[in-house]
Amino acid sequence: MAKLTIQDLKKIKEGASKEMSLRDEAGKVKVTVHMGTCGIAAGARDVMASLMEEMGETDRKDIRVVASGCMGMCSSEPNVTIEIEGEKPIIYQHIDRNKMRQVFKRHVLMGEVQTDFALAKM
Amino acid sequence: MKKVRTQLMLCGGTGCHSTGTPAVREALEKEIEQQGLSEEVQVVETGCNGFCAVGPVMLVQPDGIFYQKLDPKDIPYLVEEHFLKGRPVKKFFYKEPDSKETIPGMNDIPFFAHQQLRVMRNKGLIDPEVIDDYIARDGYFGAAKALQEMTPEQIVEEVKTSQIRGRGGAGFPTGIKWEFASKSPGDVKYVLCNADEGDPGAFMDRSILEADPHAVVEGMIIAARAINAHKGYIYARTEYPLAIRRLNIAITQAKEYGLLGKDILGTGFDFEIEIYEGAGAFVCGEETALMRSIEGKRGMPRPRPPFPAHKGLWEKPTILNNVETLANIPQIILNGGSWYASVGTETSKGTKVFALSGDIYNIGLLEVPMGISLRTVIYDIGGGIPKKKKFKAVQLGGPSGGCIPEQHLDTPVDYEEITKVGAIMGSGGMIVMDENTCMVDMARFFMDFIQDESCGKCTPCREGTRRLLQILEKICDGKGEPSDLESLDKLSAIIKDSALCGLGLTAPNPVLSTLRYFRDEYEAHIYEKRCPAKRCAALLKFEVDPELCTKCGACFRHCPTEAVIWKKKEIAVIDKEKCIKCMTCFEKCKFGSIF
Ligand SMILES: Cc1cc2nc3c(=O)[nH]c(=O)nc-3n(C[C@H](O)[C@H](O)[C@H](O)COP(=O)(O)O)c2cc1C
Numbered sequence: 001m002a003k004l005t006i007q008d009l010k011k012i013k014e015g016a017s018k019e020m021s022l023r024d025e026a027g028k029v030k031v032t033v034h035m036g037t038c039g040i041a042a043g044a045r046d047v048m049a050s051l052m053e054e055m056g057e058t059d060r061k062d063i064r065v066v067a068s069g070c071m072g073m074c075s076s077e078p079n080v081t082i083e084i085e086g087e088k089p090i091i092y093q094h095i096d097r098n099k100m101r102q103v104f105k106r107h108v109l110m111g112e113v114q115t116d117f118a119l120a121k122m
Numbered sequence: 123m124k125k126v127r128t129q130l131m132l133c134g135g136t137g138c139h140s141t142g143t144p145a146v147r148e149a150l151e152k153e154i155e156q157q158g159l160s161e162e163v164q165v166v167e168t169g170c171n172g173f174c175a176v177g178p179v180m181l182v183q184p185d186g187i188f189y190q191k192l193d194p195k196d197i198p199y200l201v202e203e204h205f206l207k208g209r210p211v212k213k214f215f216y217k218e219p220d221s222k223e224t225i226p227g228m229n230d231i232p233f234f235a236h237q238q239l240r241v242m243r244n245k246g247l248i249d250p251e252v253i254d255d256y257i258a259r260d261g262y263f264g265a266a267k268a269l270q271e272m273t274p275e276q277i278v279e280e281v282k283t284s285q286i287r288g289r290g291g292a293g294f295p296t297g298i299k300w301e302f303a304s305k306s307p308g309d310v311k312y313v314l315c316n317a318d319e320g321d322p323g324a325f326m327d328r329s330i331l332e333a334d335p336h337a338v339v340e341g342m343i344i345a346a347r348a349i350n351a352h353k354g355y356i357y358a359r360t361e362y363p364l365a366i367r368r369l370n371i372a373i374t375q376a377k378e379y380g381l382l383g384k385d386i387l388g389t390g391f392d393f394e395i396e397i398y399e400g401a402g403a404f405v406c407g408e409e410t411a412l413m414r415s416i417e418g419k420r421g422m423p424r425p426r427p428p429f430p431a432h433k434g435l436w437e438k439p440t441i442l443n444n445v446e447t448l449a450n451i452p453q454i455i456l457n458g459g460s461w462y463a464s465v466g467t468e469t470s471k472g473t474k475v476f477a478l479s480g481d482i483y484n485i486g487l488l489e490v491p492m493g494i495s496l497r498t499v500i501y502d503i504g505g506g507i508p509k510k511k512k513f514k515a516v517q518l519g520g521p522s523g524g525c526i527p528e529q530h531l532d533t534p535v536d537y538e539e540i541t542k543v544g545a546i547m548g549s550g551g552m553i554v555m556d557e558n559t560c561m562v563d564m565a566r567f568f569m570d571f572i573q574d575e576s577c578g579k580c581t582p583c584r585e586g587t588r589r590l591l592q593i594l595e596k597i598c599d600g601k602g603e604p605s606d607l608e609s610l611d612k613l614s615a616i617i618k619d620s621a622l623c624g625l626g627l628t629a630p631n632p633v634l635s636t637l638r639y640f641r642d643e644y645e646a647h648i649y650e651k652r653c654p655a656k657r658c659a660a661l662l663k664f665e666v667d668p669e670l671c672t673k674c675g676a677c678f679r680h681c682p683t684e685a686v687i688w689k690k691k692e693i694a695v696i697d698k699e700k701c702i703k704c705m706t707c708f709e710k711c712k713f714g715s716i717f
Contacts, residue, residue: 003387004387009263012258016254016257016258020247020259034208040206052125052162055125056124064127065127066127066208067205068208
């Protein structure tokens, strides 16, 4: 291992704090995948996997991914809820890998609600 | 870059280790694998979380949910419910001791809510064995600033501005100590870290070393720069294997990064650290004895002056600081001395870590701002006294300290205020005692410890503490005489005047403070041959009060010598011929009917 300079120290800090950002609770965007038994049966695990792939590609540190229980709307599963600070939460229905990717890129990163897949505003 | 969605911050402190962290970790990793969650959920083992009473504990991030008392056999359920299906499991939430209300969020639990974290700011947030985790939380930026942007004089000035006082017990201003050493002439100087932590009931330094070892290493680098030393030692007791292991890892990683060794961060400054394992003699925590011990000699104190700042290790100018003191330094340099001094009282700045133990719900480690009242610490953070018992006293400062009774519980955590009521701030051991504690017996316990640990070099301590112990034993044994109280007072005063080092000089404190507040208990032992707290076996009659006996038979079932005579629906009787006064029946009786 080469010896560090102060510049290197800063680089390490940036790299490592990306990995650790989860541990500071606050995040501006919360993406919830509803993973009740029904959600999982309808493909929520796949949705989660594609979401995590997208997460790996972005540098944003303020996005939190949460698994949560069934919302009681089993027929529209898999459901995903996006909550952006200061905005109304949006619930998406019948999400699959591709739709997840689109919702992440458009809504989470750019703020455009994808009304085609939206179930309702909460 | 791959990211996970959930991190499980599993406590890996010594407390949780002994209550089962390794097995819980294994179960978690196995189940996460089985549920196919390895890409999404990660286990991170951290240093001590502080809430040892309910271990093993785990914080789930980013949810902020706190789980307690984890058991490997429940892990499959927990993983499936929470980490797969997103339903936090109530069974492992924290429960309020009295209301039994469950609280899922860590920061809503009163134990955590009243704390202010500075020294322990990284606890539970970083993996102490990963240097990058520390760096991510501004680690080594204080050292970088000290080495690159500041002169040694400026470092000393900043520490003086912070007004931090030594956390090892004596409370000497750290900046002034450093100034002495920096002005001491000499090419060879040393920086020492005192990780000997010998007070009964104290585990602050161990937990800091386990949770954030790099903070201590960084503090030492800054201290070295301030006095221009190139070699440091950490004196740690062998009984702290986990702390020593993590320190060794930290030192190795810091060396690899060039944060220790030659030309640190390209600034031309050299500094290295070695760990010296002490064998665990209490006196070796005393500064001059500690230095003798590092020199390979028998750890015995010597008179001061000369002070270590002029003639310390191998007669060279030396500074010795406590673990907690050093762990504060990086933030003082990074955020400034006035930032540090913004919290606290007139003469006591910053925060203090305490190890809370004894008759209290929330046994554990906590960090509070100076100036907070002892009552808040004991009742709000500590959760109060279990089993609806009454508070009697809190012992601060271990064997050198004293006890503080109910009427002084509003005393703020402040060096001078605590001294005024007859105790000392000490290094942070805080032992809470309920109404069932006998204060004479408590003084006897500490005196037993002291006379055992006395190194024997000076007569007042060697002989005096032994005599004090004999008198206390006599009183507990029911053989006390009226003149004993006078002898205790007189002997204490002589020892306090004439002992060689801090060990002897403070040794009578537990006796003096109990005499001050609980003289009536001494008198009851001596004049009435009665122990008011019913702790001293020699003063118990071992008879059953027929009014109080509920005929439950608990004493009968637990007596090891079959001395209790009892039949269903009959009052128990104790056969004194067979009774060995082991106190078992006394402890098992829930109704206080044995006296
Ligand atoms: C008998 C005795 C035991 C001591 N044990 C410790 C100890 O375990 N840890 C510690 O930091 N200081 C201990 N001290 C205090 C040290 O002598 C010294 O004051 C302290 O380490 C200085 O560091 P500080 O100024 O940062 O507190 C002890 C003192 C005496 C007299």
